[in-house]
Amino acid sequence: MKDQILHLQGVSKNYAGKKALDQVSLSIGKGKIVGLLGTNGSGKSTLMKIAAGLIPYEGSATVLGKPAGLESKAEVAFMPDRPLTESWMRVYEAIRMQRDFYPDFDENKAGQMLEFMNLRDRDRVSTLSKGMLERLQLTLTLSRKARLYLLDEPIGGVDPVARARILDAILEFYDEDSSIVISTHLVREIERIFDEVLFLKQGKVVLQDEVEQLRSKHGKSVEDLFKEVFAE
Numbered sequence: 001m002k003d004q005i006l007h008l009q010g011v012s013k014n015y016a017g018k019k020a021l022d023q024v025s026l027s028i029g030k031g032k033i034v035g036l037l038g039t040n041g042s043g044k045s046t047l048m049k050i051a052a053g054l055i056p057y058e059g060s061a062t063v064l065g066k067p068a069g070l071e072s073k074a075e076v077a078f079m080p081d082r083p084l085t086e087s088w089m090r091v092y093e094a095i096r097m098q099r100d101f102y103p104d105f106d107e108n109k110a111g112q113m114l115e116f117m118n119l120r121d122r123d124r125v126s127t128l129s130k131g132m133l134e135r136l137q138l139t140l141t142l143s144r145k146a147r148l149y150l151l152d153e154p155i156g157g158v159d160p161v162a163r164a165r166i167l168d169a170i171l172e173f174y175d176e177d178s179s180i181v182i183s184t185h186l187v188r189e190i191e192r193i194f195d196e197v198l199f200l201k202q203g204k205v206v207l208q209d210e211v212e213q214l215r216s217k218h219g220k221s222v223e224d225l226f227k228e229v230f231a232e
């Protein structure tokens with residue numbers, strides 16, 4: 001399908017006999033910010049690593065029609081839930097490293113993002129607060145000119161002020177020619193920026209819909225639906 005960025009058909013993943021993803025099928029179109037929502041262990045990180053082309057899987061996964069793996073990697077910018085930086089670096093060194101590593105890295109955009117994030121070039125990564133470190137990771141990821149951005153828990157453990165800044169930065173610097181998938185279990189804090197949501201439960205997709213549709217169909221916030229679907 002035209003304008004389709006990510007497509008999964010019957011994707012499964014086993015870790016030493018443990019099923020992390022079970023026959024997952026989904027599509028993500030161009031220009032969408034998609035929330036990948038699920039409780040701990042539901043398979044969110046595994047799905048992201050597959051879409052990023054980092055781990056093997058069963059089934060079919062494509063990014064812009066290319067099989068997820070070596071071929072598709074250049075289209076995808078992945079922000080893992082662990083820092084991309086080393087603690088000895090200063091901010092400008094982290095930016096240079098990313099620039100040297102990725103030909104699609106846009107230094108101008110990185111400069112604008114650093115300013116928006118109130119990060120200083122000479123700050124040492126080891127002295128950044130958790131919120132500031134997340135801002136730097138996001139800057140490194142969104143400054144690449146990719147078609148699919150995968151952000152694994154970008155606001156995990158971050159205070160409300162930093163969180164708001166991070167979400168504003170995503171909206172401000174996001175290019176509508178691409179799509180962003182954001183995994184989180186902090187649904188209430190982040191649902192305002194989602195166009196669509198995907199609920200992942202025990203390795204299966206149990207719901208994918210546009211947020212507007214969900215709200216009008218069910219008369220509920222995404223968070224309330226999330227609580228209902230994941231009630232134990």
Ligand SMILES: Nc1ncnc2c1ncn2[C@@H]1O[C@H](COP(=O)(O)OP(=O)(O)OP(=O)(O)O)[C@@H](O)[C@H]1O
Nearest residue numbers: 015018019020038039040041042043044045046047
């Ligand atoms: N490298 C691994 N080896 C073995 N099992 C793994 C590995 N990575 C993930 N798992 C298991 O696969 C399942 C899905 O894990 P995954 O990290 O994808 O979930 P998640 O939704 O991202 O969780 P969280 O919100 O806690 O980060 C879990 O049961 C986890 O224990």
